[in-house]
Each structure stands twice: as structure tokens, then as C-alpha cells.
Amino acid sequence: MDRRSVLKVAGAVTAAATALVALPRVAFAAYSDNAFKQKAGADALQNAFGASATTPSDQVKLKAPDIAENGAVVPVEVETDMEAESIAILIKENPSPLALTADIPAGTKALVKTRCRMGKTTQVTAVVKSGGKLYTASKEVKVTIGGCGG
Amino acid sequence: MKKIIRNVAFGLLGLSVSAASVAGPAEDRSAFQKFYENRFPDTPLEDFQNGVYSILPSAREQWEAIEEFPPYELAIERGEEIYKKTFANGKSLASCFGEDGAVREQYPHWNKERGMVMTMELAINECLEANGEKPLKYKKGAMADVSAYMSYNSRGQRINVEIPSDDPRALAAYEMGKEQFYTKRGQLNFACADCHMHTAGMMYRADTTSPALGHATSWPVFRSKWQSMGTLHRRFAGCHNNIRANPYKAQGEEYRNLEYFVSYMSNGLEYNGPAARK
Amino acid sequence: MSSIRIKAKDRKGLVDVKCLMKHDMETGLRKDKSGKKIPEHWIQDVTAEANGQVVFSCAFNTSISKDPYLAFAFAGKKGDSLKISWKDNTGATDSAETKVK
Numbered sequence: 001m002d003r004r005s006v007l008k009v010a011g012a013v014t015a016a017a018t019a020l021v022a023l024p025r026v027a028f029a030a031y032s033d034n035a036f037k038q039k040a041g042a043d044a045l046q047n048a049f050g051a052s053a054t055t056p057s058d059q060v061k062l063k064a065p066d067i068a069e070n071g072a073v074v075p076v077e078v079e080t081d082m083e084a085e086s087i088a089i090l091i092k093e094n095p096s097p098l099a100l101t102a103d104i105p106a107g108t109k110a111l112v113k114t115r116c117r118m119g120k121t122t123q124v125t126a127v128v129k130s131g132g133k134l135y136t137a138s139k140e141v142k143v144t145i146g147g148c149g150g
Numbered sequence: 151m152k153k154i155i156r157n158v159a160f161g162l163l164g165l166s167v168s169a170a171s172v173a174g175p176a177e178d179r180s181a182f183q184k185f186y187e188n189r190f191p192d193t194p195l196e197d198f199q200n201g202v203y204s205i206l207p208s209a210r211e212q213w214e215a216i217e218e219f220p221p222y223e224l225a226i227e228r229g230e231e232i233y234k235k236t237f238a239n240g241k242s243l244a245s246c247f248g249e250d251g252a253v254r255e256q257y258p259h260w261n262k263e264r265g266m267v268m269t270m271e272l273a274i275n276e277c278l279e280a281n282g283e284k285p286l287k288y289k290k291g292a293m294a295d296v297s298a299y300m301s302y303n304s305r306g307q308r309i310n311v312e313i314p315s316d317d318p319r320a321l322a323a324y325e326m327g328k329e330q331f332y333t334k335r336g337q338l339n340f341a342c343a344d345c346h347m348h349t350a351g352m353m354y355r356a357d358t359t360s361p362a363l364g365h366a367t368s369w370p371v372f373r374s375k376w377q378s379m380g381t382l383h384r385r386f387a388g389c390h391n392n393i394r395a396n397p398y399k400a401q402g403e404e405y406r407n408l409e410y411f412v413s414y415m416s417n418g419l420e421y422n423g424p425a426a427r428k
Numbered sequence: 429m430s431s432i433r434i435k436a437k438d439r440k441g442l443v444d445v446k447c448l449m450k451h452d453m454e455t456g457l458r459k460d461k462s463g464k465k466i467p468e469h470w471i472q473d474v475t476a477e478a479n480g481q482v483v484f485s486c487a488f489n490t491s492i493s494k495d496p497y498l499a500f501a502f503a504g505k506k507g508d509s510l511k512i513s514w515k516d517n518t519g520a521t522d523s524a525e526t527k528v529k
Contacts, residue, residue: 031472031487065212067356069428070374073493075215091491095457099491102500108483109442113218113499117455117491144356219448219497223433377494 327411
């Protein structure tokens with residue numbers, strides 16, 4: 001889709017977009033350079049959630065491959081049964097580790113699935129904010145350069 | 151030089167075929183399928199249509215995650231637009247291939263009048279040119295998109311390649327394709343059979359090679375590596391580049407005959423394109 | 429045509445949503461053929477509303493793959509109206525609406 005048509009659409013939905021911003025909503029998940037361009041995961045979490053202290057928990061379920069088929073498209077899934085306000089994904093060795101934050105309003109399942117880019121073998125951490133505290137689960141995802149490109 | 155070697159090898163193959171009247175394509179296929187069933191006893195025959203994912207559970211999980219919303223769906227949409235677009239003369243691709251283009255099972259086939267193997271992509275371009283439209287490049291872009299749309303609508307059809315017994319040229323084309331498959335080439339001196347048969351399921355650096363059984367079922371493909379759609383002939387050329395061999399021309403005689411052979415070997419399997427692959 | 433494709437299915441009161449958003453998600457680290465850096469261009473915010481209420485929202489950096497995929501689930505039912513919108517770093521926006529199946 002070219003930029004012109006995107007901008008036309010943008011014009012058409014400006015009214016709706018403004019209404020969106022005006023709706024009362026928890027601001028944690030809103031994008032900010034302050035959180036998403038931080039080089040250190042702890043700083044990113046501090047700026048995104050106002051806290052950086054984390055506790056590992058086996059109630060945080062992180063699903064990611066042991067060896068990524070392709071570093072450009074790595075499926076990552078985070079889920080928890082805890083009462084969660086937010087979910088985040090950190091990719092340690094990426095230029096800026098905070099890849100995603102999501103708001104979980106009441107009535108929404110604490111689940112998010114997406115596909116991430118990983119430049120090299122790295123630790124992936126799922127973060128769940130529950131009761132004001134941060135809980136995590138981590139695993140290493142290996143990224144290799146294959147033998148059969150072309 | 152290449153042509154001389156080819157013709158000599160060709161002749162040798164021809165000799166062996168006529169000398170042993172039992173060893174024909176049907177027997178080749180039987181032996182081919184049996185090889186993979188024995189090598190991968192845990193893989194149901196139908197599942198070979200899924201390439202390396204039929205033999206590698208860890209990769210399969212990632213593939214299934216991608217299949218939740220595969221990138222080739224965008225290609226199918228683009229393909230549908232192209233398929234339904236009216237030509238300058240008022241016709242469209244639908245005039246050649248029917249309302250939904252579900253013609254995958256008709257290709258590849260031996261065309262007796264022209265004495266050559268017809269593939270779906272070649273037919274698409276011939277339809278365009280016959281109607282005064284510009285032909286498409288064969289490896290990616292619009293051709294891959296349109297092929298994705300037609301293949302998607304053809305899902306469930308089975309590969310049913312025939313080698314008509316009343317035309318010895320058809321058998322010759324099959325034999326040339328077979329020779330392409332088994333001939334070592336390139337600086338790395340590999341044949342298709344080396345990676346995809348003899349060592350199928352083993353690793354080359356960080357890649358596991360897929361079994362050749364099922365290779366023809368799932369095209370065109372969205373390859374993560376390409377971050378775009380590509381046709382079977384794009385992959386043939388890519389593989390040849392990988393082993394540092396000069397690739398043949400897309401939709402040239404060599405790749406069409408190779409497609410003829412590889413498809414025949416997978417007769418009976420379901421067409422399940424377009425697909426997502428590593 | 430919208431850049432957003434949505435699949436939303438009612439599974440016993442929990443609506444399973446899968447969406448694919450066509451977007452380059454340029455990291456700003458790539459160079460074009462002439463060696464010039466391709467500027468960063470990525471979706472920053474995504475919001476999902478059902479029947480006028482925000483049911484999910486998230487923010488991305490450029491670690492999210494090209495043509496971002498997002499899946500989530502919210503309490504809802506067949507026939508609900510679901511709208512997904514995004515905003516990228518240039519201020520451009522897009523949205524798509526569908527009915528839960």
C-alpha cells in the first residue's frame with residue numbers, strides 16, 4: 001500500500017483517531033522513545049512501567065523456538081493466568097530490547113502473540129505486570145545463519 | 151562442452167532404459183517413494199507435502215505459528231486482483247483458465263503438438279501474450295502472486311503427471327529431468343539427489359535439507375529468507391547458485407523438464423500451495 | 429484498501445483475534461542499493477476496539493517483524509464489531525473493521 005493512499009486513509013480516520021486518543025485508557029502501552037529506544041532492558045521497563053525490579057515466575061508462560069528458523073520472523077507468545085495489567089517482551093541483544101508492551105483491560109485474556117526480529121542469539125524475556133509488580137520468564141533463542149540461502 | 155556431456159549422459163540413460171524394459175518411470179517413482187518412506191518412517195505419506203516440516207518437529211512448530219496468519223495471504227490477494235484485471239482487449243486471465251483459475255492439477259503436462267513440457271507459469275504468460283499483454287518475469291512479483299491465487303484455489307487437487315506412452319519425446323523429457331536431478335554440478339559438486347535424497351534430513355551448516363518427495367506440491371512459496379513470494383524455478387535457480395553452479399533460465403527446457411520429473415515423483419500427493427517456508 | 433487483515437472468531441465467549449498488518453517496519457539500520465540509509469518507519473501503536481470499548485492495545489519498536497502479526501483474545505461474541513487501528517512513527521494511521529464470526 002503506498003504512502004499516498006495510507007495518508008488519504010489517515011485523513012479519513014483523523015476524526016476517529018482523535019476520538020481514540022480522547023477515550024479514557026491506561027497509557028502504559030502507548031509508544032514512547034523513552035521506553036522503546038532504551039539500550040538497557042531495565043531502563044526500558046522503568047520508563048514503560050515505572051518499575052524495573054523483576055521476579056521470575058513459572059506462571060508466566062513464554063513460548064519461543066529454541067533455534068529460530070529465520071531471525072527476521074521469530075514467533076513469540078506470552079500468556080499467563082495471573083491477573084495481568086500489562087505484558088511486555090524484551091529481546092536482550094537487539095539494539096533496543098523493549099520490543100512490545102501490551103495493555104490488558106478487564107475482560108481481555110492475558111495473552112499476546114507476535115513475530116519478532118532477532119539479530120543474533122539472544123535471551124528473550126516475557127514480562128507480566130500484575131498487582132503493580134513485574135514477573136518474568138526467559139529463554140535463550142538461538143539465531144543462526146543457514147547453509148542454504150539463495 | 152556442457153551440451154556434449156549432457157548428450158552423452160543422455161544417450162547412456164537412453165541405452166539403460168531400453169535395455170532394461172522393467173525400469174520405467176512408474177518403477178522409478180515406486181522406488182523413489184519407498185526410499186523416503188523407509189528413511190522417514192514416522193512421516194505419513196501425505197505429510198511429505200509439507201517439506202522439511204514433515205521431518206523436523208522443532209521447525210514444524212514455528213511453521214505452524216506462521217500458518218496462523220501466513221504472509222502468502224497477501225500474495226493471494228494481489229494475485230486475485232491481477233487474475234481478475236481486464237486486458238486491453240476486454241478479456242482476462244479468467245478467459246484462459248476459468249473463473250477461479252483452479253487448474254493446478256493440469257500442470258506440468260506434456261504438450262504433444264509442441265513437443266514440450268507445459269508448466270502453469272508458462273501457460274500464464276502465453277495467455278497474457280496471446281491477448282496482447284506484457285509477459286511477466288517468472289521468478290517473483292506478479293507471476294508469483296497470480297500463481298499463488300491459482301494454486302490456493304486448487305488446494306486439494308492431486309499431482310497427476312502423465313508420461314504418454316505414445317510419444318517417446320515425453321519420456322525423453324522425463325529422462326532429462328531425471329538426469330538433472332541426479333547429476334552432480336557446481337563448485338560444490340552436488341546433485342539435487344545428494345542433499346534432498348541421500349542426505350535428506352541432515353544438516354548443511356544450520357539448515358536441514360528437505361526430502362525431494364513432496365517438493366512439487368507447495369509452490370509458489372513465501373520464503374522467510376526472501377521475505378517475498380517465489381516460484382519453483384526461482385528456487386531451482388537459487389539452489390544452483392548455492393552450490394556454485396550456473397543456474398538455467400527460468401521456464402527454460404531444463405527447469406521445465408526437472409519440474410516434470412520432480413512432479414511425477416510426487417504423483418498422488420496433494421497440491422497445497424501457496425506455502426510458507428524458511 | 430486497508431493494510432490490516434483481521435480474523436476474529438468467537439470461541440465460547442472468548443473472541444480469538446489474529447491480525448496481519450502490511451507495513452515495512454524499517455529499522456533504520458538498512459541501506460539501499462546506493463548505500464544510503466533507509467529511514468526508520470514502523471508501527472508504534474495498535475489499538476483494538478470492540479463495540480466502542482478498547483479491548484487490547486500495544487506498542488512496538490522495530491524489533492517487531494515486517495508485516496506485523498498480532499494475536500490476542502477478549503471477552504466477546506459472534507456479531508460484535510471489532511476495529512483495529514495503528515499509528516506509525518510518521519504519524520500515518522490506518523484501520524480496519526470486521527464482525528466477529
